[in-house]
Structure formats: structure tokens, C-alpha cells
Amino acid sequence: MxxxxxxxxxxxxxxxxxxxxxxxxxxxxxxxxxxxxxxxxxxxxxGPVEYAEDTPEGVVQRYSQAVIDGDTQTALRYLAPDLADDCERQQPGTDDLRVTLVETTEREDSARVEVIVATVYESGPFGTNEYRSEEAFDLVRVGGQWYVDAAPWQLTICFDSGL
Known part of the structure; x- marks a missing residue:
């Protein structure tokens, strides 16, 4: 055809x-x-990277999350033992906080974890209003475990020690 x-x-x-x-x-x-x-x-x-609990970054991450969640009991477990024992507890702020890891400097028995803390305020017509600041956590190693020895003011849970 x-x-x-x-x-x-x-x-x-x-x-x-x-x-x-x-x-x-x-x-x-x-x-x-x-x-x-x-x-x-x-x-x-x-979601965000989850750091190992036995690292300075992991301790800071878990401590910060506990404070942001208002879980003071969990946050206290990450404080250096001498600070946690003497802690005059306060209720952490209810601001919407974000914590971003910048850099970690680790030594044998101490570490410094630098972060950016962003406090997010209400949304406006041009997006959210937020304040960012560079802050640092100081950690100590006690018995092979890392503990928070000093925290940024936004994540403070103790009146007397500044933590």
C-alpha cells in the first residue's frame, strides 16, 4: 500500500x-x-543537623533547645554540676529564638562554642523583625562529659550565676 x-x-x-x-x-x-x-x-x-551529645556542639544544641522549649529541668542537666547545684532558677524568656552554630574551639578540658542568637519579634508588613547577635557558650569537661559553664544572656536559666 x-x-x-x-x-x-x-x-x-x-x-x-x-x-x-x-x-x-x-x-x-x-x-x-x-x-x-x-x-x-x-x-x-x-531538619537541622543534630550533633552528637558527647560533643560541645551537641551539649549547646540540647541545652539551647531545652531553654527555648521552657524545659528548665532538662537544661539543668547540661550545666556544670557546681552551677546546677546553686542555680536560682528563672523561667526562660518566651521570645522566639534561633541559635546557629558559627565556630567551635575545643581544648583538652574546655571549649568555646560561638553562635548567632536571633530573637524573632512579631511579623510586620515587610517580613519578620529580628535582632541577631554573636554570642558564645563556654564549656568545661568534667569526668569526660561536656557541660555548659557560661551561656549567652538570652539563654540564661539561673539568676545568681548568669546561666
Missing amino acids: TDAGTGAPEDASNKSLKKARWPLIALMAGVAVVVVVALIAVFARG
């Missing part, structure tokens, strides 16, 4: 039409793969 318009066999025109579609199909498949990979990367990213 021949194509009435050209006199060429019908299957030859179908073959050339199929050949012309392959680059388009390959391009669409490539775009689909890129979109799927991008979606996986976005959704697999998860």
Missing part, C-alpha cells in the same frame, strides 16, 4: 516520523529525571 499524496510506502513515512520523535521523547525524559532528583533533594534535606 502506498501513501496517496506521495506515492511512498506508508511504513517508511511512519518510520521517519518515529525517528523525529525520539529526540523529543529523550529530552522530556531527561527533564523528568532532573525534576524528580530535585524534589528528592529538597524533601530529603530534613
Whole structure:
């Protein structure tokens, strides 16, 4: 059978039409793969990095989260034992705080964890209002375990020691 318009066999025109579609199909498949990979990367990213509990960063992270959550009992477990024993407790502030790790300097029995503390206030017409400041935690190692020895004022839970 021949194509009435050209006199060429019908299957030859179908073959050339199929050949012309392959680059388009390959391009669409490539775009689909890129979109799927991008979606996986976005959704697999998860939340913030959780540091090991036996590191200065992990202690600061857990202490800060406990204070932000208003869980003074848990926060006290991360204070140096002599400070926790003498702590005149206060209720931590209810401000919306974010703590971001900047740098850690670790020595044999002490460490300094520098952070940025962002206090987020109400939202306005141009976005949220926030105040950021660079702060530091001082830690000591007692019996092989890290403890907070000094904390930024925004994360203070004891009146008398400044913690």
C-alpha cells in the first residue's frame, strides 16, 4: 500500500516520523529525571543537623533547645554540676529564638562554642523583625562529659550565676 499524496510506502513515512520523535521523547525524559532528583533533594534535606551529645556542639544544641522549649529541668542537666547545684532558677524568656552554630574551639578540658542568637519579634508588613547577635557558650569537661559553664544572656536559666 502506498501513501496517496506521495506515492511512498506508508511504513517508511511512519518510520521517519518515529525517528523525529525520539529526540523529543529523550529530552522530556531527561527533564523528568532532573525534576524528580530535585524534589528528592529538597524533601530529603530534613531538619537541622543534630550533633552528637558527647560533643560541645551537641551539649549547646540540647541545652539551647531545652531553654527555648521552657524545659528548665532538662537544661539543668547540661550545666556544670557546681552551677546546677546553686542555680536560682528563672523561667526562660518566651521570645522566639534561633541559635546557629558559627565556630567551635575545643581544648583538652574546655571549649568555646560561638553562635548567632536571633530573637524573632512579631511579623510586620515587610517580613519578620529580628535582632541577631554573636554570642558564645563556654564549656568545661568534667569526668569526660561536656557541660555548659557560661551561656549567652538570652539563654540564661539561673539568676545568681548568669546561666
